Amino acid sequence: MQNQTIAAISTAPGIGAISIVRMSGDEALEILSKLFHSSHTNSFPSHTIRYGKIMDDSQLIDEVLVSYFKAPNTFTREDIVEINTHGGVYIAERVLGLCLSHGARLAENGEFTERAFLNGRIDLTEAESVLDLIESRSELSLKLATQGLEGKIRDLTQTLRNQLLDIIAKIEVNIDYPEYDDVQELTETILIPNTEQVKKSIQHILDQAVYGQLIKDGVSTAIVGRPNVGKSSLLNALINEEKAIVTDVQGTTRDTVEGRLNIGGVTLNLVDTAGIRETVDQIEKIGIEKSVKAIENARLILLVIDQSEPLQEDDKKLLAMTENKERIIILNKDDLPKKVDRTFKDAIPISSLLKKNLDRLEETIHTMYLSGYLDTSQDVYLSNARHVGKFKEALTHIDQALITARNHYPVDMIEMDLKEAWLRLGEVMGEVSDTALIDTLFSQFCLGK
Ligand SMILES: Nc1nc2c(ncn2[C@@H]2O[C@H](COP(=O)(O)OP(=O)(O)OP(=O)(O)O)[C@@H](O)[C@H]2O)c(=O)[nH]1
Ligand SMILES: [Mg+2]
Structure with missing residues (x-):
C-alpha cells in the first residue's frame, strides 16, 4: 500500500530564526506546488534549494527557502520537501495547515524516522541512536549515540549472529547426513567450544554495557x-x-x-x-x-x-x-x-x-x-536497555544450549536454543514484526522527527 504523504513542523516550538515544515511521501512535491510560488517551479532538481513565496490563494503567508530531496537518497527513502519559514509559531503552523489542506496528513511522533526504518534506510539500533543523540547530555553519551548511528551496534550484533549461524549450519549438516559426522566428536570439538566463544563475547558486551548505561542514564x-x-x-x-x-x-x-x-x-x-x-x-x-x-x-x-x-x-x-x-x-x-x-x-x-x-x-x-573503563575508540558500548535485555535473553539460551550439549542430548535440542539466541539478537536490529513495539519506540520521538 502506498504511504500517504505526511507533514509536520520539525523545529522546536517557539520563536527562532527559522522554522522548518517537513513533508515526506510521493505527493510532497505536488502538494508543495499548490502553495509555493517561485520563478522556476517548473523544474525542481533533487537536492537543491529554491527561494519563493508561500501563498494561500492570493494571500502571501511568508517568503521561504524550500529544499527538495527526491527518493531514494533521502532520510525516509521517500520524496522529502522541507520548507524553511521565518521563525515563529504562527507562520509555521499556517504553512503546515496549507500542506494538510492540500492533501498531506499530520505526522505522528517519530513517523519520519519510523519510515526510514520501515523502508530499510536504517535498522532499529540506528533509529534508537537518533533518539539517544537528541537526548544526550554529555560528550560521552553523544559518543555512545554516534556509535549506534554509525551502525557499530548492528555490526557487532551481526558478527555474533553469523557465528551462531555457523554453528547451527554444522548441526544441520549432521542432522541431514548423520553418517558423515560423529555426533560425540562434533559436540566436543566444535559445538561446545564455538558456543562458548560466542558466550564469552556476549558476556563481555554485557559487562561493558553497565558503563554504557551509566553514561546514558x-x-x-x-x-x-x-x-x-x-x-x-x-x-x-x-x-x-x-x-x-x-x-x-x-x-x-x-x-x-x-x-x-x-x-x-x-x-x-x-x-x-x-x-x-x-x-x-x-x-x-x-x-x-x-x-x-x-x-x-x-x-x-x-x-x-x-x-x-x-x-x-x-x-x-x-x-x-x-x-x-x-x-x-x-x-x-x-x-x-x-x-x-x-x-x-x-x-x-x-x-x-x-x-x-x-x-x-x-x-x-x-x-x-569511569577511569580506565571507557574507550569508545576501541569498544562498542550498549547503552540502550532494550538492546541489553535482548543480549541477556540470547545469553540465557546460549547457556541452555551449553547445558544440553554437555549432557549429550540430541544435537537438534542444542540447535533449538542456538536458534532462539540468534532470533533474540535479530530483534536488537528490529527483525520482528511486532508493530506494537515499533509504535511504542517511535512514539518517544518528537513530532516532525
Ligand atoms: N560551618 C559550616 N556550616 C555548615 C556547613 N554545611 C552546612 N552548614 C550549616 O549547617 C546548617 C544545616 O545545613 P543544611 O544544609 O540545611 O543541612 P541538612 O542536612 O540539609 O538539614 P535537614 O534538611 O534539616 O536534614 C546550616 O546552618 C548550614 O549553613 C559547613 O560545611 N560548615
Ligand atoms: Mg536539608
Whole structure:
C-alpha cells in the first residue's frame, strides 16, 4: 500500500530564526506546488534549494527557502520537501495547515524516522541512536549515540549472529547426513567450544554495557544523613545553585529535592533527602520514609556526617543502613573544629559552606565510575536497555544450549536454543514484526522527527 504523504513542523516550538515544515511521501512535491510560488517551479532538481513565496490563494503567508530531496537518497527513502519559514509559531503552523489542506496528513511522533526504518534506510539500533543523540547530555553519551548511528551496534550484533549461524549450519549438516559426522566428536570439538566463544563475547558486551548505561542514564545518587549535617548545603554547592532550602533548623528538608551534575562525562542524578531521625512530626515522618526509599533506589550514597560534633545514634544507624551499598562517607563542616570521635577509611573531609574540597569528592566519583573503563575508540558500548535485555535473553539460551550439549542430548535440542539466541539478537536490529513495539519506540520521538 502506498504511504500517504505526511507533514509536520520539525523545529522546536517557539520563536527562532527559522522554522522548518517537513513533508515526506510521493505527493510532497505536488502538494508543495499548490502553495509555493517561485520563478522556476517548473523544474525542481533533487537536492537543491529554491527561494519563493508561500501563498494561500492570493494571500502571501511568508517568503521561504524550500529544499527538495527526491527518493531514494533521502532520510525516509521517500520524496522529502522541507520548507524553511521565518521563525515563529504562527507562520509555521499556517504553512503546515496549507500542506494538510492540500492533501498531506499530520505526522505522528517519530513517523519520519519510523519510515526510514520501515523502508530499510536504517535498522532499529540506528533509529534508537537518533533518539539517544537528541537526548544526550554529555560528550560521552553523544559518543555512545554516534556509535549506534554509525551502525557499530548492528555490526557487532551481526558478527555474533553469523557465528551462531555457523554453528547451527554444522548441526544441520549432521542432522541431514548423520553418517558423515560423529555426533560425540562434533559436540566436543566444535559445538561446545564455538558456543562458548560466542558466550564469552556476549558476556563481555554485557559487562561493558553497565558503563554504557551509566553514561546514558547517569548515576542515581542520594545525599543522606541525620538532620542539619549539611546535605542540602552539599547539593547546592555541587550544582552551584541555591536549589534546596538551607537553615540551621533541624528537619528543614521535608521533601526530596533533585539536581543534576555532570562530572567529566558522568551524570549524577542527585537527590537531597530529609534528615533521618526519630520524630513525631507527621510531615517530617513522611519525608523520612521518602529518604529511606531514596537510599534503596540509589546506586550511590553520599553519606554526610557532621564532623564538628561527636558521632550520634542516628549517624550510626545510617552507617549500618548503607553499609552494603556503593557509598562515600563525607565529613562535612571541615571549617569547624573537629569533634567526631571516630575515623573512617576513605572518608572525604569537605566544607559545603566554603565549597572546600569538593573537587576531591568529584574526582573520587569520576574514578569510581569511569577511569580506565571507557574507550569508545576501541569498544562498542550498549547503552540502550532494550538492546541489553535482548543480549541477556540470547545469553540465557546460549547457556541452555551449553547445558544440553554437555549432557549429550540430541544435537537438534542444542540447535533449538542456538536458534532462539540468534532470533533474540535479530530483534536488537528490529527483525520482528511486532508493530506494537515499533509504535511504542517511535512514539518517544518528537513530532516532525
Ligand atoms: N560551618 C559550616 N556550616 C555548615 C556547613 N554545611 C552546612 N552548614 C550549616 O549547617 C546548617 C544545616 O545545613 P543544611 O544544609 O540545611 O543541612 P541538612 O542536612 O540539609 O538539614 P535537614 O534538611 O534539616 O536534614 C546550616 O546552618 C548550614 O549553613 C559547613 O560545611 N560548615
Ligand atoms: Mg536539608
